[in-house]
Amino acid sequence: MRVRLAYGETGLPVDLPAGRTTVVEPGYLPRVADPAETLRNALREPVAGPPLRELVSPGQTVAVSMCDGTRPQPRHLMIPAILDELDGVVDVDDVTILVATGTHRANTPEEIADMLGPGLAAAVRVVNHDARDADSLVWRGEHGNRVPVWLNRHWVEADVRITTGFVEPHFFAGFSGGPKLVAPGLAGLETVLTLHDAARIGHPSATWGICEGNPVHDDIRAVTAAVGDVAFGLDVLLNRDKEIVAAFGGSIFQMHAEARRAARELAMRPVPEPFDVVVTTNSGFPLDQNLYQCSKGLSAAATVVKPGGTIVCAAECRDGFPDHGDFRRVLTSAPSPRALLADIESRPTTLPDQWQVQVQAKIQSKARVIMHTGHLTPAELAEAHLEYTADIATTVADLLLHAGPDARVCVLPEGPQTIPYLA
Numbered sequence: 001m002r003v004r005l006a007y008g009e010t011g012l013p014v015d016l017p018a019g020r021t022t023v024v025e026p027g028y029l030p031r032v033a034d035p036a037e038t039l040r041n042a043l044r045e046p047v048a049g050p051p052l053r054e055l056v057s058p059g060q061t062v063a064v065s066m067c068d069g070t071r072p073q074p075r076h077l078m079i080p081a082i083l084d085e086l087d088g089v090v091d092v093d094d095v096t097i098l099v100a101t102g103t104h105r106a107n108t109p110e111e112i113a114d115m116l117g118p119g120l121a122a123a124v125r126v127v128n129h130d131a132r133d134a135d136s137l138v139w140r141g142e143h144g145n146r147v148p149v150w151l152n153r154h155w156v157e158a159d160v161r162i163t164t165g166f167v168e169p170h171f172f173a174g175f176s177g178g179p180k181l182v183a184p185g186l187a188g189l190e191t192v193l194t195l196h197d198a199a200r201i202g203h204p205s206a207t208w209g210i211c212e213g214n215p216v217h218d219d220i221r222a223v224t225a226a227v228g229d230v231a232f233g234l235d236v237l238l239n240r241d242k243e244i245v246a247a248f249g250g251s252i253f254q255m256h257a258e259a260r261r262a263a264r265e266l267a268m269r270p271v272p273e274p275f276d277v278v279v280t281t282n283s284g285f286p287l288d289q290n291l292y293q294c295s296k297g298l299s300a301a302a303t304v305v306k307p308g309g310t311i312v313c314a315a316e317c318r319d320g321f322p323d324h325g326d327f328r329r330v331l332t333s334a335p336s337p338r339a340l341l342a343d344i345e346s347r348p349t350t351l352p353d354q355w356q357v358q359v360q361a362k363i364q365s366k367a368r369v370i371m372h373t374g375h376l377t378p379a380e381l382a383e384a385h386l387e388y389t390a391d392i393a394t395t396v397a398d399l400l401l402h403a404g405p406d407a408r409v410c411v412l413p414e415g416p417q418t419i420p421y422l423a
Contacts, residue, residue, distance in 0.1 A: 005392075005413050006240070006284030008316035008374075014279070015393045016409060020400060022275070023411045026267045026418040031243030035074070038247045039081035042234060046250025047258045052082070055231045056089050056160050063158035065100045065181040067165055068128075069107045069115060070286055070293055072242040076117045078164045078234060083124070096154050097126045100165075100185025103192050105324050106130065127154055131189040144222030145215065147195060150188030151227065163233045163252060167259040169267050169419045171299035171359060172201050174211035177235040178256030179224035187223075195219055196355035198345050208303065208419045209268055211260065221253065228252075235259045237266060240414050270423035274306040276407040277399045278367075279392065281314045281415035288315035288415075290322040291376065291384070295359045297415035302363045304410055304420045310368040310399050312392055317373040321380075330357045332383040337364035360384075370395060 001018040004011050032038040043052045056062065064082060067073040079097060086095070097116075099107055106128035113121040129152050130136055137150040138157075155161055167177035184192040200206055200215040211217040224230060233252035236244045237259065245266075248259040282288035282297035294315045301311040321328035334340035341361040344354055363369065370387040378388035389395040400407045412418055 003411050003413055005279070005314045005411075006281045006288075006415060006417075007314045008288065008318070009285045011284065012314055012372075012392075014314075016279070016396055016411065017400065020408050021411060022271065022408065023413065024269050024271065024418050024420045025413055026240060026269075027265070029239050029245040029266065031239060031241070031245060035077050035244045036081060038244060039078060039234070039236075040085065042247035042249035043081060043085045046232070046255065047248055048254035049232070049251035052085050052162070052232045052249065053089065056086055058089055059094075060090060060159035061094045061096070061157075062086065062090055062160045062162065063096050063098055063155045064162045064164060065098045065155065065186055067181070067185075068099050068101045068104050069111045070104060070289060071166070072238065072283075072286055073164070073166050074236065074238070074242070074244055075115050075164070076120070077244065078236065079116060079124075080120060082162060082164065082234065092124055095124055096158065097124055098152060098154055098186060099126065099128045100181050101129045101131070102184040102187070103131045103189060103325070105322075129186050131187065131192055134188075137188045140227040143226040144219035147219050147223055148190050149183070149223050149227055150191050151183070152186040155182070155186050156229075160231045161229055163230055164235070166236045166238055167248075167256070167263045168238070168417060169208045169263065171208055171296050171416065172196075172206045172216055172355065173220065174207070174209060174214045174217045175256075175260045175263060177259060178233060178252055179220050179228065179230075181233075182228040182230060183220055183223045191223070193354075195223075198347065198354065198358060201355050201358055202345065208300070208421070209264055224252065237263055240417060267417060268419045268421060271304055271410065271420045272423055274304050274309070274422065275410040276306055276309050276403040277312065277396055277409040278305045278309070278412065279312045279314070279396060279409060280412040283415040283417050285316065288317065290319040291315070291317050292322060292325070292327045292356050295356045295363070297412070298363045298369060299359055300412055300416045300419050301410075302366060304422060305367045307366055308368075310370060311363070312370045312372065312389065312395060314372040314392060317375045320375060321384075327356055328384075330354060331360065337361045337385050341365055
């Protein structure tokens with residue numbers, strides 16, 4: 001059987017044995033007939049709280065947070081919907097769009113133009129959040145479970161604050177979207193490192209689809225509730241084609257809870273037993289830009305691979321490890337994944353990029369991981385205790401032959417857009 005894997009911008013067809021392959025995909029919904037109308041309705045008929053236009057007065061300044069370029073958020077639709085709704089009340093010169101980078105690199109002007117459309121990018125002020133720039137941060141106290149909170153100055157000093165994002169299961173925060181567009185999205189490095197420390201991420205409830213009782217998301221909500229001061233949240237759900245299938249607006253926690261319920265039904269699928277081999281992706285571009293992001297696709301596969309089994313991941317990784325940040329240095333700093341995991345869990349403080357490394361080390365301690373990528377060499381992957389394959393179909397056939405006649409393979413063509421779990 002031929003399965004098309006989400007890979008880069010073009011996809012990757014792979015032939016797998018029909019009688020031994022289980023394909024797990026998200027429920028597919030066609031895009032809404034009129035995305036602009038759907039977004040407008042979410043702004044005017046919120047899940048909870050007043051409509052957006054009633055929350056803003058003439059002369060006020062507005063800050064709007066949006067995802068960075070590693071996320072497939074339809075910013076070119078969502079940001080104009082908000083600006084249109086505020087037209088006649090707020091001057092566009094009083095609006096600042098904040099790219100919620102968290103600890104990621106800043107997006108280039110060209111990337112921002114691609115994210116918003118060149119006309120909008122030139123017409124509105126867009127600022128990359130920088131978690132490492134102390135002058136751009138404001139101290140907001142300690143909240144949640146002893147989280148030291150530094151937030152973006154533009155966000156804190158705005159009269160009205162609006163989040164925009166999209167909701168899907170997240171590998172250690174439960175779900176994306178909602179309050180994550182405040183923290184870690186607009187938080188300082190110390191705040192992010194605390195939210196993502198080894199103890200929180202190592203907790204058994206810090207996983208896909210769980211928010212309440214998840215120490216990561218519990219503190220994200222606590223920080224946002226205490227000092228995020230969000231007037232309105234707007235989130236969407238996307239199908240595998242990155243198209244809007246639903247929109248939710250209103251008071252951020254009620255809105256996000258409703259969006260999570262819908263996302264869970266769309267994206268989480270039960271399977272009866274674990275598999276010898278799991279083929280996964282990182283959902284194609286822009287999510288598979290680098291190996292750092294691939295922890296999500298690998299984590300989705302790890303939920304249903306047998307201990308000692310094999311995960312095969314197809315991810316373009318056009319941005320390499322990437323070269324910026326500390327991910328590569330930390331990931332390659334120990335002789336084995338188990339040694340790396342032990343080193344992380346023994347440290348009293350959090351390493352930069354530790355959360356992605358910790359998750360990846362846990363996965364590689366459980367299963368063999370083989371990558372198919374066009375931008376990392378076999379030698380570079382070996383540094384990170386990963387293997388390389390140029391031909392997924394042949395590799396899977398060899399793995400099944402070695403595992404025996406009853407061995408089976410699970411395929412996640414959309415990677416973390418679908419989260420399988422053992423029923």
